Amino acid sequence: MLNVIGAASVDAFYEDVPEAARFSGLIEGLPNHQGELAVERHLSSLAAKNRTAGEGRFFVGCGAYKHHVPATVDHIIQRSEFLTTYTPYQPEIAQGTLQTLFEFQTQVAELTAMDVANASMYDGSTACAEAALMACRVTKRRKVVLSGGLHPHYAAATRTLCEAQGIKVVALDPAVDGELELSKSVDSETACLVGQSPNVFGTVTDLSPVSEAAHAQGALMVSVFTEAVSLGLAKPPGEMDADIAVGEGQSIGNPLTFGGPYVGLFAATQKLVRQMPGRLCGETVDAEGKRGFVLTLSTREQHIRRDKATSNICTNSGLCALAFTAHMTLLGGTGLKQLAQLNHEAAGALADALEAVPGVEVITPRFFNEFAFRTPVNAEAVLAMLDEKGVIGGVRANRLLPGAGMSDVIICAATECTTAEDIAAYADALKEVL
Numbered sequence: 001m002l003n004v005i006g007a008a009s010v011d012a013f014y015e016d017v018p019e020a021a022r023f024s025g026l027i028e029g030l031p032n033h034q035g036e037l038a039v040e041r042h043l044s045s046l047a048a049k050n051r052t053a054g055e056g057r058f059f060v061g062c063g064a065y066k067h068h069v070p071a072t073v074d075h076i077i078q079r080s081e082f083l084t085t086y087t088p089y090q091p092e093i094a095q096g097t098l099q100t101l102f103e104f105q106t107q108v109a110e111l112t113a114m115d116v117a118n119a120s121m122y123d124g125s126t127a128c129a130e131a132a133l134m135a136c137r138v139t140k141r142r143k144v145v146l147s148g149g150l151h152p153h154y155a156a157a158t159r160t161l162c163e164a165q166g167i168k169v170v171a172l173d174p175a176v177d178g179e180l181e182l183s184k185s186v187d188s189e190t191a192c193l194v195g196q197s198p199n200v201f202g203t204v205t206d207l208s209p210v211s212e213a214a215h216a217q218g219a220l221m222v223s224v225f226t227e228a229v230s231l232g233l234a235k236p237p238g239e240m241d242a243d244i245a246v247g248e249g250q251s252i253g254n255p256l257t258f259g260g261p262y263v264g265l266f267a268a269t270q271k272l273v274r275q276m277p278g279r280l281c282g283e284t285v286d287a288e289g290k291r292g293f294v295l296t297l298s299t300r301e302q303h304i305r306r307d308k309a310t311s312n313i314c315t316n317s318g319l320c321a322l323a324f325t326a327h328m329t330l331l332g333g334t335g336l337k338q339l340a341q342l343n344h345e346a347a348g349a350l351a352d353a354l355e356a357v358p359g360v361e362v363i364t365p366r367f368f369n370e371f372a373f374r375t376p377v378n379a380e381a382v383l384a385m386l387d388e389k390g391v392i393g394g395v396r397a398n399r400l401l402p403g404a405g406m407s408d409v410i411i412c413a414a415t416e417c418t419t420a421e422d423i424a425a426y427a428d429a430l431k432e433v434l
Contacts, residue, residue: 061413113238
């Protein structure tokens, strides 16, 4: 290898790495090597320290949700014709893969009530960041305004991508019910307003006034969601006149899996299709007139024209998108609405039960399956005591928003997996620890 690349020695191979960045000697505390069996045992012992969401009462949400995934989904994605669903660079030879992605795009477009969707992004947060960059390309402006209810992880990803390209990012103060404040923050320099519904506190808001205010100033409206199941009941982005809709699709077909991989959803209006990042599959006919599928508008992509690419994320979460499509196909439109209804009913029952505990106040005014509540005791202490009683009670708000004055706020979620017994156990445990 050294001869092929023209390096005289292994040390010469690394000569371009600055001396200060090199490490000499052994890493303290690590053995030189271990046998496969020993390594497997050690890693298994580390993994055993994790607690899965199915091992007890579980009420965590905040962007990743515990839903039931039918066994059929896992069976479908392991079939040989679907197992390797990464989009190839000679895509037309893999018609099954392309059709799967085409169906996925169709489902996402219908779910969000938008004209067109791409073949997925890495996750919801990178989709949000890409939407902001896309808005800047379309409007030729360099300012992005984020709502106070946008998930902090989405805001951080957006800030990272935008500020690296010299784009100004303005984030409004955290607010449980402040999405409509975006309407007051748009001006002639704004490329887009980014609002979320349901937001990180669970508040559901009709963002139509925000879209109207953005369009009046020549800006775009980006509508974000972290809970895809909410679109079975809540007003979808397209009906709120959003220009771009982005979010996380994990809730449909994909388990929590300790944080990923997940699947980012990205949809837009037809007039913006050429500026969309990511892959786009289209339907066509072959030389014999038979139905077929192709990658279309590929000149937007990094692997075709790197200097003209709309995004440096030129891949898609193919396997997760396949799981999404399989589950959505099993549900159908009616099934999705029924699933959403179950989620909302469970959250309503949970809110009633917790608010009946003395000292507890639900502060989310309108919610789908997630809400925030205040406790008379520090939230971190409350959650720790609940954990000892076998209840994972949610996420403390000041973990996501340090310094926001929310040390007594907990954000919790209920889904179709939450039983009446789970809710009663949570309420009893909370009453006891308070």
